[in-house]
Amino acid sequence: MSEFTSSPHAESTSTDDSATPTAITGASILLDHVTKRFPGQTRPAVDGLTMEIPAGKIVMFVGPSGCGKTTTLKMINRLIEPSEGRIVVDGDDVTDMNSDTLRRGIGYVIQAGGLFPHMTVATNIGIVPKMLGWDKARIAARVDELLELVSLDPALYRDRYPKELSGGQQQRVGVARALAADPPILLMDEPFGAVDPITRLRLQDELINIQEELQKTIVCVTHDFDEAVKLGDWIAIFNEGAQLEQYDTPERILGDPANEFVENFIGSGAGLKQLTLTRVADVGLRAAVVGNPGERAADVLARVVEAGHGHAVIIDERRRPLQRLSRRELGRLQVISDIPDPKLPVVGIRATLNDALDTMLVSSAGAALVTGRRDMFKGVVDVQTVMDAITRSQAAAGLDSDQAPVGLNTGLFQAQASAAGSDPSEIEGSGDGAGAVQ
Amino acid sequence: MNNRTLNTEAGIAGGDSAVETPGDPAAPAVPVSRARLGWQSWRGLVYQLAGILVAFLALVIWLRTADLSPIELTTLAPAALWGYTVEHIQLTLLAAVIVLVIAIPLGIALTRRPLRFLTAPVLAIANVGQAAPAIGVVVLLAFWVGFGFWAATLSLVLYAALPVLRNTMVGLQQVDARLIEAGRGMGMSSAAVLFRVELPLAVPVMLSGVRTALVLLVGTAALATFVNGGGLGILIITGVNLSLTPVLVTGALLVALLALLIDWVGRVVEHVARPKGL
Ligand SMILES: Nc1ncnc2c1ncn2[C@@H]1O[C@H](COP(=O)(O)OP(=O)(O)O)[C@@H](O)[C@H]1O
Ligand SMILES: [Mg+2]
Numbered sequence: 001m002s003e004f005t006s007s008p009h010a011e012s013t014s015t016d017d018s019a020t021p022t023a024i025t026g027a028s029i030l031l032d033h034v035t036k037r038f039p040g041q042t043r044p045a046v047d048g049l050t051m052e053i054p055a056g057k058i059v060m061f062v063g064p065s066g067c068g069k070t071t072t073l074k075m076i077n078r079l080i081e082p083s084e085g086r087i088v089v090d091g092d093d094v095t096d097m098n099s100d101t102l103r104r105g106i107g108y109v110i111q112a113g114g115l116f117p118h119m120t121v122a123t124n125i126g127i128v129p130k131m132l133g134w135d136k137a138r139i140a141a142r143v144d145e146l147l148e149l150v151s152l153d154p155a156l157y158r159d160r161y162p163k164e165l166s167g168g169q170q171q172r173v174g175v176a177r178a179l180a181a182d183p184p185i186l187l188m189d190e191p192f193g194a195v196d197p198i199t200r201l202r203l204q205d206e207l208i209n210i211q212e213e214l215q216k217t218i219v220c221v222t223h224d225f226d227e228a229v230k231l232g233d234w235i236a237i238f239n240e241g242a243q244l245e246q247y248d249t250p251e252r253i254l255g256d257p258a259n260e261f262v263e264n265f266i267g268s269g270a271g272l273k274q275l276t277l278t279r280v281a282d283v284g285l286r287a288a289v290v291g292n293p294g295e296r297a298a299d300v301l302a303r304v305v306e307a308g309h310g311h312a313v314i315i316d317e318r319r320r321p322l323q324r325l326s327r328r329e330l331g332r333l334q335v336i337s338d339i340p341d342p343k344l345p346v347v348g349i350r351a352t353l354n355d356a357l358d359t360m361l362v363s364s365a366g367a368a369l370v371t372g373r374r375d376m377f378k379g380v381v382d383v384q385t386v387m388d389a390i391t392r393s394q395a396a397a398g399l400d401s402d403q404a405p406v407g408l409n410t411g412l413f414q415a416q417a418s419a420a421g422s423d424p425s426e427i428e429g430s431g432d433g434a435g436a437v438q
Numbered sequence: 439m440n441n442r443t444l445n446t447e448a449g450i451a452g453g454d455s456a457v458e459t460p461g462d463p464a465a466p467a468v469p470v471s472r473a474r475l476g477w478q479s480w481r482g483l484v485y486q487l488a489g490i491l492v493a494f495l496a497l498v499i500w501l502r503t504a505d506l507s508p509i510e511l512t513t514l515a516p517a518a519l520w521g522y523t524v525e526h527i528q529l530t531l532l533a534a535v536i537v538l539v540i541a542i543p544l545g546i547a548l549t550r551r552p553l554r555f556l557t558a559p560v561l562a563i564a565n566v567g568q569a570a571p572a573i574g575v576v577v578l579l580a581f582w583v584g585f586g587f588w589a590a591t592l593s594l595v596l597y598a599a600l601p602v603l604r605n606t607m608v609g610l611q612q613v614d615a616r617l618i619e620a621g622r623g624m625g626m627s628s629a630a631v632l633f634r635v636e637l638p639l640a641v642p643v644m645l646s647g648v649r650t651a652l653v654l655l656v657g658t659a660a661l662a663t664f665v666n667g668g669g670l671g672i673l674i675i676t677g678v679n680l681s682l683t684p685v686l687v688t689g690a691l692l693v694a695l696l697a698l699l700i701d702w703v704g705r706v707v708e709h710v711a712r713p714k715g716l
Binding site: 101108110118131 | 616617620621622623624625626627630634635638714715716
């Protein structure tokens with residue numbers, strides 16, 4: 001690949017560009033008529049793809065295995081050089097820029113983190129800052145800051161080696177490493193593919209939190225459609241040869257799939273999947289009558305009756321929920337105890353309605369207690385709230401979104417076929433057949 | 439004797455922990471299990487060194503007590519033996535340095551993209567070449583380049599380069615391709631990836647190739663005497679030619695002990711130089 005020949009002047013060119021990647025928000029990306037043909041393959045892996053990736057958004061690439069998601073992603077940081085077309089970042093054509101310099105400004109996360117096993121967590125995270133010439137103190141401070149960001153205690157983890165971390169922790173460090181020099185763009189290739197389902201959900205939530213804070217442009221490949229719905233501001237559904245079947249918001253892809261391929265890809269349960277689109281924070285929470293440990297139960301019951309509620313929520317001195325007591329339970333108690341109820345139905349304010357519903361069903365409580373930062377009690381979400389949200393999101397899916405980014409294939413493959421007459425049209429037929437099977 | 443061995447072992451155990459300590463302050467989190475592991479893997483090394491020392495003492499005692507002829511006594515005089523040994527080590531080390539300087543860069547070059555198509559054929563040749571008998575290589579080369587120290591060195595170098603070349607290539611090849619991609623993806627140049635990722639991860643395999651080469655060199659350096667290269671081989675040849683069994687045995691034992699000692703040094707280096715975290 002050409003990086004190998006171009007690397008010697010990386011040192012000389014890096015000095016003038018090294019100061020760039022400190023923008024706070026993401027940069028837009030444009031793939032302009034990009035085609036990739038691998039040597040010895042008749043069909044291009046990516047075929048005349050034009051695609052806009054808006055700044056500060058998460059764009060998810062999904063599609064069947066081998067359809068060209070990874071190839072498309074790697075053309076953005078030019079780990080794979082496009083055969084044709086241009087890559088434009090924030091209005092600048094980077095197709096001919098020094099690729100090492102380009103990549104120092106683009107975070108890159110791969111499955112299982114791709115951490116270097118012979119370097120400590122801190123060294124791993126500090127690689128790009130070091131290449132950019134940061135001094136030691138600044139790198140050390142940045143490492144700690146990033147470890148905090150990905151919820152790892154710096155004192156505990158900074159000097160560990162990757163093999164001393166769990167899979168999920170390695171993946172977190174991988175994300176921290178990609179964010180080290182505060183790049184405007186983050187590319188992720190099936191980042192959560194190698195961790196167990198529970199850790200995956202947690203990592204997804206954390207990515208959403210991080211993104212809320214940092215507003216990067218994130219392009220993320222996944223084979224898990226639910227993950228795409230959960231994380232994506234926009235979802236691009238690809239077919240063989242990186243043919244864009246639909247590029248739209250999760251709401252509209254679920255509510256109005258463009259064609260049969262997309263419908264098949266979504267699979268069953270589109271209605272339930274819509275529940276993952278709305279977060280507890282986005283629906284109206286109901287207030288609750290609260291009480292504190294040590295209070296007389298009769299006083300709390302009086303307040304519940306006065307408010308016309310069925311339950312009271314007991315919170316500790318830091319406003320963390322401990323118990324949820326019905327009128328009947330309050331009536332039987334003398335004094336409110338401070339023993340937390342282990343089966344309390346609690347969801348975070350960032351959780352999806354799907355999670356909330358699940359929590360309610362599991363605890364058969366008909367409502368879930370919502371907590372915000374530091375597990376502080378925020379309010380209650382109940383089944384009626386969830387039903388209202390479904391109705392609203394279904395209505396929203398019917399509307400046209402006018403700000404949808406551009407995404408299309410100029411279809412070099414089809415263009416060639418239609419221009420050249422009978423023989424290639426046969427190829428086109430077989431190509432369509434293959435597409436329909438997928 | 440028994441007492442001595444015990445003392446030796448105790449002395450080495452003490453030395454061993456002294457060697458290990460400098461690495462330890464950097465060791466994070468789990469010092470207890472790490473120290474245990476450390477001792478487990480060091481134990482083999484301690485036994486190997488103890489064995490070498492015991493064998494050497496046995497040889498010394500035997501030479502002192504055996505009934506030797508005057509010729510044998512002159513040939514096996516401590517000063518003479520020391521001289522042959524030093525010559526032997528010189529020959530070995532010189533060859534080793536040349537081997538490393540040639541084989542490691544060559545191994546790196548052959549695994550880089552422009553030459554990668556050569557990796558498989560070169561590995562095949564290296565494997566075959568290593569199976570060829572050393573004596574044949576030494577003698578053939580001697581006829582070609584002439585006799586003497588340099589001829590001996592050259593043939594030794596060629597012979598011992600193979601394991602180093604092979605292990606350098608294998609060591610680099612077995613580095614996880616995703617790590618290389620992660621490095622490039624972060625904007626490390628191909629040279630940076632080579633020096634900061636690939637070579638450190640290949641170190642364990644490469645070092646074991648170097649150790650193999652050194653042991654080979656000690657053994658085959660004995661053959662150098664056939665081309666007037668000097669070294670401990672002279673004892674073996676004299677012993678065979680003049681039917682002086684004690685001389686023959688002493689020469690053979692010294693070569694073997696030297697090889698074991700160098701193997702031990704190699705293992706210690708491998709242990710110390712192995713990147714932490716692997
Ligand atoms: N380095 C490569 N050399 C040759 N063909 C490749 C290479 N990388 C990917 N391909 C081919 O390109 C197509 C798309 O691959 P990829 O982008 O990895 O798919 P996805 O990530 O969607 O599963 C596949 O048919 C694959 O065989
Ligand atoms: Mg892929």
